Amino acid sequence: MGRKVLFVTTDQQRYDSLGCNGGAIARTPVVDRLAAEGIRYQRAVPQSVVCMPSRSTMLTGQHPRTHGVWMNGVPLPVDAPSAAGVLQRAGYRTALVGKAHFEPYIDPFGRFTENTLARQGLTSATRPWHDGSTGPHRGFEHLELATHGATGQLHYARWLADTHPEAIAWYYATLDRDLEVNSEGGGDTGAPQVKDNPIPRDWYHTDWVADRTIAWLDALDEGDDWFCWMSFPDPHHPWDPPVEEMRRVDWRDVPLPAGYPEERERREAILDAKPRHWRQWYDGTLVSNFEAPLNWVPATLTADQVREVNARTAVECELIDEALGRVLAACAARGWADDVDVIFTTDHGELQGDFGLLFKGPYHVDGLMRLPLVWRPAPSAEVAPAVVSRPVGLVDLAPTWCRIAGLDPRPWMEGTALPVDDHDADSRHRGPVVTEWDSERFGVEVRLRTITRQDLVCTITEPGTVHDGTEGELYDLADDPLQRVNRFDDPSYRGIRDDLVTDLLDALGPSPRQRRPLQAPV
């Protein structure tokens, strides 16, 4: 019997939302305990700051320019390499419960497997693999899927429609009548994508994901090795947790985040020192992507709205932590406590008030780029607890799963197994971590390339309809942790900048000759 892997992801969760990372709003004792017993990463960086590319990187162990999912709405090819498939072929039982999102949601033609499964009442499908064989879809023999809210074709939506149909309308409508991201406000402050949701906690998708995970685990044989990706849709917007749970955090007591400059003049001066797309979005003159409401202008965001969104996010994070606790208890009840590796992370962050902004977009700063990542190795492996300060990427997850399972990483994986401490990181001469952004929205094109090297983060813009390729960002996190001082054009940083850009271009390699077309906005 080998080590089992519980891979836990959330969606759009900030580094500073966890108690173990200094968060003071949400109580996250379960993840905090895993961090104390295991390895806590202080600078885990996504290879894309939106869902589909980032999740595709986790599954394939490849950068977006390799797996080809350059933005939400571009499906991961059905026969893309899959680390879950590697484990499944090695004898692991495999499941993905919750949010997958390797394929678009808006799918009127029913072309994508994730949507089709629930519609047909199935939890598995056989599909072609990259090596010419066939096997479970993307290597998962069991798929039970959910996303934000209860609309759409996924398993959670079907379950709610069958069991509690009245609750469907209680959720916030994520899209408006034009199928754009909804800008309608709610709650006490009128913040966008906020709604008081009367749904009971045990009908909410967070508990459903935990319940279905436990059900799958309970059906396994005691001696099975397994890899389970438990994927919570929260704390991604909309911010509509069960209203009965809102007692946990009064938004009026929530402090404004350090990254939120309260004075408008100060806020705008900081934005004006960054590439032009920052200020243009803030002012409502540029919408470059589908990741935020089309008709919402960030400059209208108030301090109270930031507080209310952050309170709701904290409640969602607490529900996730408690749901994870239930799953760990179920593992222990099966006698697996010593043999389960738990990896907890997210796909990308959330601006959540930083710079006066919400949601996400082409903004490669800590709000979106610094992720919670905790790896609690199976106690039987006797790995010493540690804190890793060196940058790591989500691209490193797939080879880490292989390492846990005692398998060699596959040649198509581009990352390397996560270091167990800083000495391990340094001794393996790990390279820099890169992040890419490519968006096209009806004639608007934005492309960013970013390198993270210890305390330095440097972003270049590629020529498009917004940038001419000369603008960029350079932050020295050692003395500017809030990334308020853009040193890209600072003469005293010129040598550092040139060195970083050279490293970045070396790490990226050639650009793809052709991008696959968008199939949907999300």
Added chain:
Amino acid sequence: MSTRASVRRHVIIERPAHEVWSVVGRPELLHLWFPGIDECTVDGDQRDITLATGVSMTERILTNDPVQRRFQYALSGPLFHEHLATIDVIELDTTSSLVVYATDAAPATMALVLAGGAGAALDELRRQFESSVGPAVDAVRSSPTRRSS
């Protein structure tokens, strides 16, 4: 902010334009090369389609011009403020053709979603013609003279 959009997909098929048009110009064959359209019936200038998700839609055929090799139709329904789809089959040389499938729609999101389906349809059209295997090419082989314009 405007929510209208125009999105274009295209494919080059290594077959003469008149052969490709023999499928594209027959609106009753759409379900044989458009993934996700399960049924299709034509009555005059009206085409009714049923999607794999069970959704039914009605289209009005606006242009079916075998000389220009241009086919246009408009979807109607509560999801659309406007819609126009245009398929052009353009001869590149005697053995190959360029097929362009344009979608103009409001709201804009629908243009993108429909264009995604159109792109998949073009890929399937190319696959069938270049492999000579598939229900659409079989249909024109079995009834080559049938014309719908």
